Amino acid sequence: MRIISGKYKGRNILGYNIIGTRPTMDRVRESLFAMIQNKVKNSVCLDLFAGSGSLGFEALSNGASKCYFVDKNIKVINTLKKNYNNLKIEEECYFINNDFLKALQQFKRQEIKFDIIFLDPPYDDNFITPALKAINELDLLSDEGIIICEYEKEKINFNYEVIKEKKYGDKYITILKK
DSSP: OBOOSSTTTTOBOOOTTSTTOOOOOHHHHHHHHHHHHHHHTTOEEEETTOTTOHHHHHHHHTTOSEEEEEESOHHHHHHHHHHHHHHTOOSEEEEEESOHHHHHHHHHHTTOOEEEEEEOOOGGGOOHHHHHHHHHHTTOEEEEEEEEEEESSOOOOOSSEEEEEEEETTEEEEEEEO
């Protein structure tokens, strides 16, 4: 797998073959970043269910100033750190090995707000609605921030406005704002 746009374009990312990860397909990532391109520059991003980190690394490649990568699998976190070093990322990156709800509570304690939040959890776990609820209750999204949800069949409930919704085969991308 590789980064498809921006200053790290064409560089390879490890981690697509770790059990439990399901990287966002290149064409979906390309379309997604075309939709949000005016929001990425100098943004603070959260890749909450990081997996391969393709969304967070793509955001950094396209001008995000920092990205927090969260995953409960230590193998994933170690692979993300390798990618960070291999890609020679100049921007700030933070790697958190924790459950997503505990990580969100940690961000609240640290008073961190995000401009872009990527929610791409394992499809069968139905984590998007609890993540959205926690993000809302903990007030982790900046005033002009957006949340990008990628899911297959999960019925999501949210207190956010839908900016855009698109279907790619059996996958959906929904972009939300406050």
